[in-house]
Amino acid sequence: MRFSPETLQAIVLSLQLASLSTGLLLVLSTPLAWWLAHTSSRWRAPLNAILTLPLVLPPTVIGFYLLIAFGAQGFIGKITLLLGLDSLAFSFGGLLLASLIYSLPFALQPLQHAFILVGKRPMEVAATLRASPLKAFFTVALPLARSGFITAGVLSFAHCIGEFGVVLMIGGNIPGKTRLVSTQIYAHVDAMEYTQAHWLAATMLVFSFCVLLALGLLNRRQAEQSA
Amino acid sequence: MKQQQQYTAPCSEAHKENRIKLSLARSDFVLELDLHLPSRGISVIFGASGSGKTSLLRCVAGLERARTSLIQINGHTWQDETFKPSGLFIPTWQRAIAYVFQETSLFPHLKVLGNLRYGLRDAGKSAAQSLAQTIELLGISHLLERRVDQLSGGERQRVAIARALATQPEILLLDEPLNALDNARRAELLPWLGRLRDELQIPMLYVTHSVDELFRLADWLVVLEQGKVKASGPAAEVLANSEPAILVGEEAGVLLEGEISERDPTWHLVRVSLDGGSVWLSDPGMALGNKVRLRAQARDVTISYARAPEHGIQNQLAGVVETITAEQHPAHVMLRVRCGKTMLLARMTRRAVADLGLQCGQTVWVQIHALSLLT
Numbered sequence: 001m002r003f004s005p006e007t008l009q010a011i012v013l014s015l016q017l018a019s020l021s022t023g024l025l026l027v028l029s030t031p032l033a034w035w036l037a038h039t040s041s042r043w044r045a046p047l048n049a050i051l052t053l054p055l056v057l058p059p060t061v062i063g064f065y066l067l068i069a070f071g072a073q074g075f076i077g078k079i080t081l082l083l084g085l086d087s088l089a090f091s092f093g094g095l096l097l098a099s100l101i102y103s104l105p106f107a108l109q110p111l112q113h114a115f116i117l118v119g120k121r122p123m124e125v126a127a128t129l130r131a132s133p134l135k136a137f138f139t140v141a142l143p144l145a146r147s148g149f150i151t152a153g154v155l156s157f158a159h160c161i162g163e164f165g166v167v168l169m170i171g172g173n174i175p176g177k178t179r180l181v182s183t184q185i186y187a188h189v190d191a192m193e194y195t196q197a198h199w200l201a202a203t204m205l206v207f208s209f210c211v212l213l214a215l216g217l218l219n220r221r222q223a224e225q226s227a
Numbered sequence: 228m229k230q231q232q233q234y235t236a237p238c239s240e241a242h243k244e245n246r247i248k249l250s251l252a253r254s255d256f257v258l259e260l261d262l263h264l265p266s267r268g269i270s271v272i273f274g275a276s277g278s279g280k281t282s283l284l285r286c287v288a289g290l291e292r293a294r295t296s297l298i299q300i301n302g303h304t305w306q307d308e309t310f311k312p313s314g315l316f317i318p319t320w321q322r323a324i325a326y327v328f329q330e331t332s333l334f335p336h337l338k339v340l341g342n343l344r345y346g347l348r349d350a351g352k353s354a355a356q357s358l359a360q361t362i363e364l365l366g367i368s369h370l371l372e373r374r375v376d377q378l379s380g381g382e383r384q385r386v387a388i389a390r391a392l393a394t395q396p397e398i399l400l401l402d403e404p405l406n407a408l409d410n411a412r413r414a415e416l417l418p419w420l421g422r423l424r425d426e427l428q429i430p431m432l433y434v435t436h437s438v439d440e441l442f443r444l445a446d447w448l449v450v451l452e453q454g455k456v457k458a459s460g461p462a463a464e465v466l467a468n469s470e471p472a473i474l475v476g477e478e479a480g481v482l483l484e485g486e487i488s489e490r491d492p493t494w495h496l497v498r499v500s501l502d503g504g505s506v507w508l509s510d511p512g513m514a515l516g517n518k519v520r521l522r523a524q525a526r527d528v529t530i531s532y533a534r535a536p537e538h539g540i541q542n543q544l545a546g547v548v549e550t551i552t553a554e555q556h557p558a559h560v561m562l563r564v565r566c567g568k569t570m571l572l573a574r575m576t577r578r579a580v581a582d583l584g585l586q587c588g589q590t591v592w593v594q595i596h597a598l599s600l601l602t
Contacts (some may be wrong), residue, residue: 002304062582125328127318128288129391129394130392130394131320132320140334143334144336161363
């Protein structure tokens with residue numbers, strides 16, 4: 001292997017960050033997506049727009065606002081100060097919070113779409129079969145929305161691994177602490193280490209391809225099963 | 228005659244009464260009714276689309292909540308909005324109902340057996356027994372290991388009915404269960420529904436707009452029109468006596484209930500005794516003494532003063548003309564003739580009636596040219 005210990009550290013950190021935020025995202029997005037898919041509240045449209053914002057905003061804009069918020073005068077900074085914690089800026093915790101925000105639409109949209117596709121009828125059927133709403137949700141809605149969960153998980157994981165702008169803005173690219181694969185490549189290029197940059201970039205390329213291929217195959221199998 | 232006829236349901240045990248009182252405003256109609264339904268057999272809720280049939284069923288199931296409602300099934304009160312302070316409303320999942328939806332409602336991620344087991348509350352003996360019974364009742368034991376997408380439309384509905392019944396419900400609600408099926412599948416499923424009527428001890432509410440299903444299945448008939456009850460009573464009486472008639476034109480007819488009383492093996496015929504006479508029809512292979520339902524369509528019935536042996540018609544009954552009413556088409560009139568306790572409808576041309584000089588109160592002979600036996 002031609003990766004330096006520093007690069008390996010960046011890979012491990014990237015995987016940790018992506019796994020953690022994907023897991024948290026799926027848990028947090030599920031009730032939110034369910035609510036958005038079924039509510040007729042007038043707050044649905046504006047809330048949906050806000051939650052989709054990270055999809056269209058330049059990552060540096062998100063990073064900038066988060067940096068401000070993490071600062072001593074920012075509202076998150078005040079909270080961490082109050083709790084006696086270190087500032088989230090330039091820390092793994094800060095990166096995690098940031099990834100949750102900028103990857104949210106990648107988890108929320110597929111889930112919401114899947115829940116809309118499942119519709120209300122299976123839940124009604126479950127209720128006529130004496131299933132409590134909670135049982136109906138876990139035994140009917142979740143299995144039927146499985147492909148939505150696969151898509152949401154894969155997309156948010158891949159997006160977390162690939163994000164650069166936000167990471168650079170609030171992570172500060174500190175080796176071993178907040179330096180991820182994407183920023184490591186940047187560092188290599190900055191230092192004119194083209195061979196290392198090549199290796200890491202090619203790894204990312206193959207990884208991304210494999211992710212998309214796996215997603216496609218999983219979804220096709222799912223479609224065949226329910227056809 | 229009164230505009231609407233209300234019969235009281237035969238409730239031998241008053242505490243097991245089924246009462247549905249609803250008031251539900253929809254954009255296209257207002258559902259407003261107060262029904263007393265029998266505690267056994269099939270009550271058909273009949274009406275055109277948009278008459279509120281499905282809403283009625285959804286309210287009984289608790290899938291919709293109507294204001295000022297009272298829903299009492301088999302002695303249990305599931306909804307009573309007069310309850311203080313906020314009204315009593317038992318949610319769907321706590322009501323002992325079985326609901327069969329129009330389209331297939333089986334869970335695609337479970338096999339047939341998984342679907343059947345879904346509604347079982349425990350893994351106990353009584354649940355297993357009730358499951359085995361419904362599997363036997365619907366004849367689906369050979370399908371248990373199949374995936375839902377490997378079933379035909381008719382099989383899917385049979386599994387859906389079995390799944391609903393396995394929960395040991397106190398009422399079975401069926402929302403046009405044959406609607407999504409083609410004619411062949413309908414014909415395949417109908418006998419199973421007849422079997423349910425004969426074997427289940429619980430009441431069934433069956434929503435349909437099909438005249439054929441109404442004749443085959445209804446013990447009790449509720450006719451809905453734009454959210455209001457047009458008639459409610461024993462099916463045969465409602466069909467024969469309602470004024471204006473529930474069914475008009477080509478579809479008009481009566482439901483006859485009789486008993487097979489004689490078999491003629493030479494000609495492969497059986498005699499069915501009715502109150503007011505008897506009729507012969509081709510041998511269905513049932514034992515003597517069996518109760519049967521017959522449908523006599525008004526277009527297949529004619530009237531004359533004398534017995535008409537020359538026509539070779541064996542099915543003739545003596546009766547008295549009770550009413551003569553105008554039909555939609557000015558060429559036709561509908562005659563209601565009472566033969567004993569049996570009421571028959573005859574659709575004739577105005578000219579034929581004038582030629583014969585037919586009037587109410589006259590004694591006549593009724594010829595039935597075609598009868599269908601409904602199983």
